[in-house]
Amino acid sequence: MFKKKLKEYIDRYVLLDESDFEHFYDSLSIQKFKKKEYLLEKGKICRNYFFIAEGLVRTYDYNEKGIEKIVQFGIDNWWFTNTDSFINQTKSRLNIQAIEETTVLKISKETLDLIYKEIPKIETLFRIITEKTLIAQQRSSYFYMKEDSKTRYYHLVNKIPEFAQRVPQYMIASYLDITPEYLSELRKTSE
Amino acid sequence: MFKKKLKEYIDRYVLLDESDFEHFYDSLSIQKFKKKEYLLEKGKICRNYFFIAEGLVRTYDYNEKGIEKIVQFGIDNWWFTNTDSFINQTKSRLNIQAIEETTVLKISKETLDLIYKEIPKIETLFRIITEKTLIAQQRSSYFYMKEDSKTRYYHLVNKIPEFAQRVPQYMIASYLDITPEYLSELRKTSE
DNA sequence: AAATTCACTTAAGATACCTTAAGAACGAAT
DNA sequence: ATTCGTTCTTAAGGTATCTTAAGTGAATTT
Structure with missing residues (x-):
């Protein structure tokens, strides 16, 4: 163990x-x-x-x-x-x-x-x-x-999927340095 | 030496x-x-x-x-x-x-x-x-x-004056992650 | 089961910061 | 001395992201 x-x-x-x-x-x-x-x-x-x-x-x-x-x-x-x-x-x-x-x-x-x-x-x-x-x-x-918030978000989701699954959205937003509202917006836009 | x-x-x-x-x-x-x-x-x-x-x-x-x-x-x-x-x-x-x-x-x-x-x-x-x-x-x-660009700039100038004196403005702007034009704007605003 | 809180979404108006373009000030090169 | 490149400034219009506020559904507490 x-x-x-x-x-x-x-x-x-x-x-x-x-x-x-x-x-x-x-x-x-x-x-x-x-x-x-x-x-x-x-x-x-x-x-x-x-x-x-x-x-x-x-x-x-x-x-x-x-x-x-x-x-x-x-x-x-x-x-x-x-x-x-x-x-x-x-x-x-x-x-x-x-x-x-x-x-x-x-x-x-x-x-x-x-x-x-x-x-x-x-x-x-x-x-x-x-x-x-x-x-x-x-x-x-x-x-x-170097990257904008959209790129940061997709990088996080794709490269480190453990986080995206285990961490609530509002914490991801906080880490990405954007508001939960704007993250919600980003997720809607692309796909 | x-x-x-x-x-x-x-x-x-x-x-x-x-x-x-x-x-x-x-x-x-x-x-x-x-x-x-x-x-x-x-x-x-x-x-x-x-x-x-x-x-x-x-x-x-x-x-x-x-x-x-x-x-x-x-x-x-x-x-x-x-x-x-x-x-x-x-x-x-x-x-x-x-x-x-x-x-x-x-x-x-x-x-x-x-x-x-x-x-x-x-x-x-x-x-x-x-x-x-x-x-x-x-x-x-x-x-x-955590801080916005104005705070970042004044922190840099006040806490690490060696840089502000030896480094050209446009490099400071690049480091602070803002454009030289906007830095110029910031410097004008607050005296 | 009802009430309450929590996580997320939507939308409208506000703001920080960017883009472009042009000009001014200065030093370096001819 | 003149030209040229570099750094900095100014201003107008544009965009990314925030703020506020309200609504929805899921989860938790009573």
Whole structure:
């Protein structure tokens, strides 16, 4: 189950011997969140890095008009956190909330820093995860800067259908940076 | 000079003994770019990570209308690359070009991977650099998603005056994702 | 089962920002 | 000094997207 899922994830990036994996795994704790529960609330310090074993989460904030603005989704098999708050151990400006019932394996900053010293391959793993997160973040920023909302919507629906199916329309609109009304309009127009 | 600048940079993040620093420094090569010269051209593989010792560069592409879209600036004392192309050694979708005469210290992917094994603290350094780059990237994405163009402009001018002074208006417009004409309009309106 | 809330749609008027086109100001090249 | 290219500005009309408001059906609560 979750242990096996994590092992498979790690195997894709580094070669870790059995005892190191066991030691790393023992440093994690498991936690379940119900729909709408918070993994992290704005104003608090993000103490943990989460491996989403199962479920779906979103990172969001409110704009000056009080409207939700979703900045990121996280889905099964992703390592997920608020990087800014976690790395710097400063107050978060964003909320992380479960959209579906979600199970995570989590590790605290202090524990992770210790592990880096004990098992350098875990530091390598997280270097690679951070690189991948950065690349994904840059690709999506550049894409969303260059394309108009219609293109953004069809890209999301076609390339990442898991989201379109599991996430309500109004959240997709928020993520695409358009109003739900306008998204409704777009969907009507083409097809 | 440049060696000292790099040493100061590294000292901020990790403790490296003299011989390790020398070894790392010997793996770098120095290169000068004239105004408008390319550090990386679209379609080619980004072979190097650059430490900008002096100067100013931009990463950009053209949109479907043939108009330049700047996605990032890089300035003195930053480690800079096209992360996607560098890490995956795949063809770049973006150009990196010197805006001013620019001097860099550069290291190739293969050399860097070797160094990671020889000097684990350099791997730690680049883990931290990647974390910082990710945090900066996320902060700016989230900011630019939430704020309108006027706010984005005043934020840029007030918080990062180095750019406003060294970068021509039309490049700032491109980065802010508005037309030069509209930027001109904005500047007029509010004094 | 009725009442209430939630997610989505429709439509009309408003606004932020774009497009085009032309001119002004400045520095670089002849 | 004159010409030329580059950057910035101005203005008119156009378009993408928002705001507000009201309506519908599905889901949840009472």
